Amino acid sequence: MKPPTKDSERKKNIIAKYNSTASFYDDRYRKIQKEKYKILFRNCNLNYKTILDAGCGTGLLIEHVFNLNIDNLKKKVKYIGIDISWKMLMNFCDKSKKIKDIEDINLILGDIENLPLRQDTFNVIFSITSLQNLPVIKKGLGELIRVGRKNSLLKLSILRKQLKVDDLIAYLKTLTIDLKTEFLKNIEDVIIQGSLNKNNIIEGNI
Ligand SMILES: C[S@@+](CC[C@H](N)C(=O)[O-])C[C@H]1O[C@@H](n2cnc3c(N)ncnc32)[C@H](O)[C@@H]1O
Structure with missing residues (x-):
């Protein structure tokens, strides 16, 4: 068995925390998370989209989508949520049983x-207040970009504290079109939105 590394120890602590x-x-975060979703859903058409929610937590994002009251949503959206904390996902499971409008909800216990x-x-990739937890944010971003389709929407919200925002934006600019930061x-x-420019990606280089 491999000995634990600094990064794996950090992940263990994150899992224990969540x-x-x-x-x-x-109860503590619904209100503030909804403020972020409102910004991220401006001009976001969900028709026939495959959505990834990376670090989906308890499913507040899909609860928000459900409350948008979009006609026939269940036929239009395929949603996959992934999170590293099984307790957050268990809460999401309880919630998704009540959300009957979106049939295609799939949850994965895993690492961004x-x-x-x-x-x-995926056509749309959300990651909301999750990426700051990663030992190497660019590794997580590389994964999000890998699973995204050409021109798919990237919708991120990342805790600014201790984040090298300028460095991150410079990196994302090389991989996206129309990058907007708020x-x-x-x-x-910091709220970051853009479309993936997969033409700029050289295999193994993200
Ligand atoms: C502040 S919560 C945000 C949850 C959700 N996105 C929301 O808007 O409420 C951060 C989430 O990221 C998850 N997370 C942290 N590190 C992760 C990793 N490496 N892979 C997947 N999920 C992770 C945590 O378990 C937690 O559920």
Whole structure:
């Protein structure tokens, strides 16, 4: 067995943190997360989209989508949520039983830095207040880009604290088109949106 590394220890702590806070996560964070979703869903058409929610937590994003009251949503959306904390996912499972409008909800216990997903699969990729937890954000971003299709929408919200925002934006600019960044007073995250420019990607170089 390989000895634990600094990164694997950090992930263990993240899992323990979210497992222990899952039961009160929604009450504490629903309101602020919804503010972020509102911004990310501006001009976002969900018709016939395959959506990835990386670090989906308890499913507040899909709850928000459901509350948008879009006609025939269940026929239009295929949703995959992935999270590293099984307790957050268990809460999501309970929630998804109540959300009957979207049939195609699939949840995976897994790591954003090593996505167990095929390349070129998703039309929209969300990752909301999750990427700051990664030991190597660019590794996670590389994975998100790998599984995204050409021109798919990338919709990120990342906690700004301790984040090298300029460095991250410079990196994303090389891989996206129309990258927009928003800093809002009442939100501690930077909101980043763009479309994937997979033409610029050289295999093994992200
Ligand atoms: C602040 S919560 C955000 C949850 C959700 N996106 C929302 O909007 O409420 C961060 C989530 O990221 C997950 N997470 C942290 N590191 C992860 C990793 N390496 N892979 C997958 N999920 C991760 C945590 O388990 C937690 O559920």
